[in-house]
Amino acid sequence: MTEMTYAQAARLGLQEEMARDPLVWALGEDLGFEGGMAGQYKGLQAEFGDDRIVDTPISESTIMGAAVGAALAGTRPIAEMRFSDFAMCAVSELVNQGAKARYMFGGQGRVPMVARMPIGIRGGIAAQHSQSPEAWYAHTPGLVVVTPATPADNRGLLKASIRCDDPVVYMEHKGLWGMVGEVDENDQEPIPLGVAATIRSGSDITIVSWAAQVGVAAEAADALAADGISADVIDLRTLYPWDRDAVMNSAARTGRLLVVHEAVRVGGFGGEIAAEVAETLGVPVARLGGERIPIPFSIPLEEAYKIKADRIAARVKRMLA
Amino acid sequence: MPVSSNLANEPARVVEMFRKMLLIRAFEEAAGQAFHDGHVRGSVHQYIGEESIAVGICANLRDDDFLTSNHRGHGHSIAKGAHPRAMMLELFGRVGGTSNGKGGSMHIADFSVGMLGANGVIADGCTISVGAAQAIRLLKQDRIVVNFIGDGGINRGPFMEALNWAKVYELPVLFVCENNQIAASTTTRLVTAGEGIAKRAESFGIPAATIDGNDLFEVDSTTARVVAEIRNGSGPQLIQAMTYRLRGHFAHDPAAYRDPRELEAALGREPMVRTEAWLLENGVGADEIAALKAEVDDEIAGYVDEALNAPWPDGSLAFTDVQDVGAPEYPGEGR
Ligand SMILES: Cc1ncc(C[n+]2csc(CCOP(=O)(O)OP(=O)(O)O)c2C)c(N)n1
Ligand SMILES: [Mg+2]
Numbered sequence: 001m002t003e004m005t006y007a008q009a010a011r012l013g014l015q016e017e018m019a020r021d022p023l024v025w026a027l028g029e030d031l032g033f034e035g036g037m038a039g040q041y042k043g044l045q046a047e048f049g050d051d052r053i054v055d056t057p058i059s060e061s062t063i064m065g066a067a068v069g070a071a072l073a074g075t076r077p078i079a080e081m082r083f084s085d086f087a088m089c090a091v092s093e094l095v096n097q098g099a100k101a102r103y104m105f106g107g108q109g110r111v112p113m114v115a116r117m118p119i120g121i122r123g124g125i126a127a128q129h130s131q132s133p134e135a136w137y138a139h140t141p142g143l144v145v146v147t148p149a150t151p152a153d154n155r156g157l158l159k160a161s162i163r164c165d166d167p168v169v170y171m172e173h174k175g176l177w178g179m180v181g182e183v184d185e186n187d188q189e190p191i192p193l194g195v196a197a198t199i200r201s202g203s204d205i206t207i208v209s210w211a212a213q214v215g216v217a218a219e220a221a222d223a224l225a226a227d228g229i230s231a232d233v234i235d236l237r238t239l240y241p242w243d244r245d246a247v248m249n250s251a252a253r254t255g256r257l258l259v260v261h262e263a264v265r266v267g268g269f270g271g272e273i274a275a276e277v278a279e280t281l282g283v284p285v286a287r288l289g290g291e292r293i294p295i296p297f298s299i300p301l302e303e304a305y306k307i308k309a310d311r312i313a314a315r316v317k318r319m320l321a
Numbered sequence: 322m323p324v325s326s327n328l329a330n331e332p333a334r335v336v337e338m339f340r341k342m343l344l345i346r347a348f349e350e351a352a353g354q355a356f357h358d359g360h361v362r363g364s365v366h367q368y369i370g371e372e373s374i375a376v377g378i379c380a381n382l383r384d385d386d387f388l389t390s391n392h393r394g395h396g397h398s399i400a401k402g403a404h405p406r407a408m409m410l411e412l413f414g415r416v417g418g419t420s421n422g423k424g425g426s427m428h429i430a431d432f433s434v435g436m437l438g439a440n441g442v443i444a445d446g447c448t449i450s451v452g453a454a455q456a457i458r459l460l461k462q463d464r465i466v467v468n469f470i471g472d473g474g475i476n477r478g479p480f481m482e483a484l485n486w487a488k489v490y491e492l493p494v495l496f497v498c499e500n501n502q503i504a505a506s507t508t509t510r511l512v513t514a515g516e517g518i519a520k521r522a523e524s525f526g527i528p529a530a531t532i533d534g535n536d537l538f539e540v541d542s543t544t545a546r547v548v549a550e551i552r553n554g555s556g557p558q559l560i561q562a563m564t565y566r567l568r569g570h571f572a573h574d575p576a577a578y579r580d581p582r583e584l585e586a587a588l589g590r591e592p593m594v595r596t597e598a599w600l601l602e603n604g605v606g607a608d609e610i611a612a613l614k615a616e617v618d619d620e621i622a623g624y625v626d627e628a629l630n631a632p633w634p635d636g637s638l639a640f641t642d643v644q645d646v647g648a649p650e651y652p653g654e655g656r
Contacts, residue, residue, distance in 0.1 A: 029505065297414055
């Protein structure tokens with residue numbers, strides 16, 4: 001086991017996949033010298049050449065559209081968007097083209113690309129650099145949506161996403177770049193898409209979350225444990241397809257479900273999971289998500305948006321009362 | 322409104338513009354320091370070394386002319402008339418900031434002086450400028466719109482769409498491209514095809530002037546002419562102002578990708594030094610300049626002090642100004 005950050009783990013995963021498959025390449029702004037926003041591409045241009053780590057103009061639509069074209073033409077591109085907020089400049093290329101090409105053309109082609117677009121609050125980067133639009137993409141037929149929450153997952157899930165023959169929206173959380181965790185460098189296997197991880201075991205309630213909010217949910221579970229309440233905490237890891245079996249089995253056992261995400265609650269993906277569980281199992285469900293406001297800049301305003309552990313714990317207690 | 326193409330005959334006006342440049346420089350130095358001291362979060366893109374462009378352009382605008390800016394917007398805002406006190410409070414996230422702390426560095430705006438906003442998304446200001454110009458036409462006003470864009474930004478589609486549109490409808494837009502030859506860590510020459518921005522504009526039939534952006538006099542005279550023409554119905558025009566970004570992309574970027582000799586050479590051509598040299602040659606005393614600098618530094622230091630001690634906004638403020646219909650309610654602290 002090696003300790004490394006979430007960013008370093010992503011770099012390792014990409015490096016391994018690029019070494020393994022010469023068809024894998026990445027394109028985006030400032031990938032070469034800078035090595036990406038968090039060093040997740042650091043040194044890879046030197047190692048693999050500038051036709052595999054391609055520095056692009058500030059042209060998001062073409063970065064995404066070119067990835068679609070390059071995927072249709074037989075390679076496995078990674079379109080780096082830096083922020084999911086900037087990927088919004090390329091939604092048509094991803095949603096109208098990449099997600100639908102295989103279907104519209106009757107299965108003649110595949111789009112094995114990764115649209116890499118970090119989400120979330122990093123602290124003080126405000127309304128146009130902090131959004132979590134994962135539900136938009138989970139809503140779009142044709143797309144796989146992945147949200148790693150740990151360094152090991154950011155290596156293993158990235159590897160699986162690169163090997164996936166479908167277009168994958170890969171959403172690292174910007175607040176996790178510096179998170180340190182254990183990574184088994186000897187185990188080169190990808191982590192399968194669509195398989196959740198149970199990170200706390202419990203019997204009173206099921207808490208489902210993803211990305212940076214998983215850590216907050218775990219913190220809440222630890223606080224609840226001190227009060228004699230045991231929570232099953234599930235990190236979904238892949239939002240689409242989400243691990244129904246893991247969530248249903250747990251919720252059937254605990255009899256209650258709370259979904260927590262940083263993204264805005266209204267229209268958030270938590271609603272989908274809660275509704276499915278309620279329809280299938282008839283157990284009580286609840287959601288916690290951001291209020292429907294843009295992410296503000298100033299500390300107390302940003303704090304007012306966040307879902308903290310004490311709020312999660314309080315919600316759980318209300319459900320159990 | 323001072324419209325002059327002969328700034329060299331008006332030393333008093335040069336002093337006034339120099340003071341604005343000093344104000345921007347002092348603001349940016351203070352903002353960078355506050356960032357390093359941990360008082361300002363997020364990204365602070367300093368305008369250091371490009372002050373003559375914003376000041377030379379905005380000195381030729383009316384208060385009611387519109388301006389759209391980009392991520393490097395502090396200088397544009399101050400030059401257009403936004404108050405540095407409110408801007409500093411905004412960077413610190415405090416009550417009294419231009420957005421009461423909602424926006425921060427990349428979202429500074431002051432609609433009272435036509436400053437329609439900095440922007441966190443490259444080139445998105447281009448299309449907004451076109452829209453503001455459409456409104457001007459609809460309302461039969463004689464305002465104009467200025468859009469600041471970087472040399473990296475010209476490779477995004479919205480820039481090309483905005484150029485085309487502005488020319489098709491002969492809109493009163495002045496595009497100002499601040500060509501500092503770099504976009505974050507990327508040398509823009511390496512990712513830009515053709516002969517550059519001026520040729521790009523000309524291919525749409527838009528007149529383009531390439532000038533030394535660090536020469537306050539050239540910026541002023543070119544802008545005076547171009548603004549008068551646009552106001553008289555010339556349709557859109559573009560000014561490419563050549564300049565150099567003296568600091569990193571943002572305050573926490575050491576710019577290690579740059580050859581130090583390049584920076585050294587640029588320091589000799591930077592606008593503060595050149596404007597100051599002109600003043601000294603034209604009868605303004607060194608003591609007068611020193612006094613001006615001290616006054617501006619004091620002013621900015623006062624704003625920093627004030628910002629440090631200003632109240633934080635209440636969490637409930639995060640829930641205001643979202644929308645009228647379906648406005649969110651503040652759920653309170655004890656959710
Ligand atoms: C659509 C979009 N893509 C990428 C970014 C990230 N970004 C912020 S500033 C910048 C470089 C801009 O360079 P330039 O336009 O030359 O302006 P300068 O910083 O040199 O003033 C980049 C890539 C962004 N803000 N928006
Ligand atoms: Mg530039």
